[in-house]
Amino acid sequence: MKLHKESKGTITVASIAFIIIALLSVYYLEIWGLAIIIPLLLVYGLVFWFFRVPNRDILDHKENVIAPVDGKVVMIKEVEENEFIKGKAIQISIFMSPLNVHICRYPVSGNVIYKKYHPGKYLVAWHEKSSTENERTTVAVESLTHHQVVFRQIAGYVARRIVMKCTEGDVAKAGHEFGFIKFGSRMDVFLPIDTEITCKIGDKTKGGIDVIAKMTE
Template sequence: MKLHKESTGTIVVATILFAVIAFAAIYFLEMWSLLIIVPLLVIYGLVFWFFRVPKRNILDHKENVIAPVDGKVVMIKEVEEDEFLKEKAIQVSIFMSPLNVHICRYPVTGKVVYKKYHPGKYLVAWHEKSSTENERTTVAVQAYNDHKVVFRQIAGYVARRIVFYCNEGDQAKAGHEFGFIKFGSRMDVFLPLNTEITCKIGDKTKGGIDVIAKLK
């Protein structure tokens, strides 16, 4: 299983903690140490599972809007996007549990025209205000037919580290990686009002594969 490059520090810390606690349990609890070691081993294994990099056959897309993450569609609504677009847009929000792959992918193909990091709170990721009050990043891409599509990584109650690798002027390719969020979190995509939405609330998405909308 291939692991993401963001896993290194977390796995080193997890390995040290596991080794120290397991040694202490064996030393002090002897035969009862398995009561501590077995649950710890499960948690340790979940850390590796969280940072897995699945093999995905990423196709070329022009007008399609691709699911940027693995997760569940929790919101589709018309909102005012007042950071970059300064106008009404359709917001599609996808929630990621700690068990989902947390690689963040470009939802559309085009040119990166805006990026910004915002420090903030750590409300639970499905909270509606997390989009504007939590720690987050905002990226905008000029896409098909010159539509500007905005997408936002949002830290949740558990997620405390967001990374994004893109810069203004970069070429974005739908389905390809641009960042990573550690542990539970959310991604919002803001689309033009005339966009054809092809997903619905409750849908499970596979990042880089599933089409969630079509630009016109």
Template sequence: MKLHKESKGTILVATIAVAVLGFLAVYFLEIWSLIIIIPLLILYGLVFWFFRVPNRDIVDHKENVIAPVDGKVVMIKEVFEDEFLKEKAIQVSIFMSPLNVHICRYPVSGKVIYKKYHPGKYLVAWHEKSSTENERTTVAVESLTNHKVVFRQIAGYVARRIVFYCNEGDTSKAGHEFGFIKFGSRMDVFLPLDTEITCKIGDKTKGGIDVIAKMKE
């Protein structure tokens, strides 16, 4: 299983913690140490599972808006996007549980025209206000269909570290990685009002593969 590059620090800390706690459990509890060791090993395995990098065949897209993350669609609504677009847009929000792959991918192909990191709170990721009050990043892309699309990584109650690798002027390719969020979190995508939304609330998405919307040329 291939692991994401963001896993190195976390796995090192987890390995040390499991080794130390396991040693102490065996030293003080002897045979009863299994009560501690077995849950530790399960948690240790979940850390590796969280940072897995699945093999996915990413194809080229123009009009299609691709799911930027693995997760569950929790919101589709018309909102006013006041950071970059300064106008009404359709917001599609996808929540990621700690068991989902947490690689963040470009939802559309085009050119990166804006990026910004915002420190903030750590409300639970499915909270509506997390989009504007939590630690988050905002990226805007001028799509191949000549639309401006904004998408936002949002830290959740557990997630405390967001990384994004894109810069203004970069070429974005729908389905390809641009960042990572550690543990529970959310992605919001803001689309033009005339976009055809092809997903619905409750849908499970596979990042880089599933089409969640189509934009008019």
């Protein structure tokens, strides 16, 4: 199983902690130490599972809006996007549990025209106000269909590290990685009002693969 490069520090700390606790458990509790080691081993395995990088065939897209993350669609609604679009947009929110792949991908192809990091709170990720009050990043892309698409990584109550590796002027390719969020959170995508939405609330998405909307020139 291939692991994401963001796993290095976390796995190093987890490995050291596991070894120390396991040795102390065996030393002080002998055979009864297994009651601690076995559950701890399951948690240790979940750390590796969290940072997995699945093999996915990413296609080229022009009109399709691709799911930026693995997760569950929890919101589709018309909103006011006041940071960049400064007007009405359709918001699609996808919640990621700690068991999901947490690679963040471009939802559309085009050019990156805006990016900004915002410090903030750590409300639970499914809270509606987390989109504007939590720690977050905002990226805007001018799509190949000449639309401005905004998407936002949102930290949650557990997720407290957002990685964004793109800059203004970069070429965005739908389905390709631009960032990572550690340990569960949310991604919001803001689309033009006349966008054809092809997903629904409750849908499970596969990042880089599933089409969640379509835009035409």
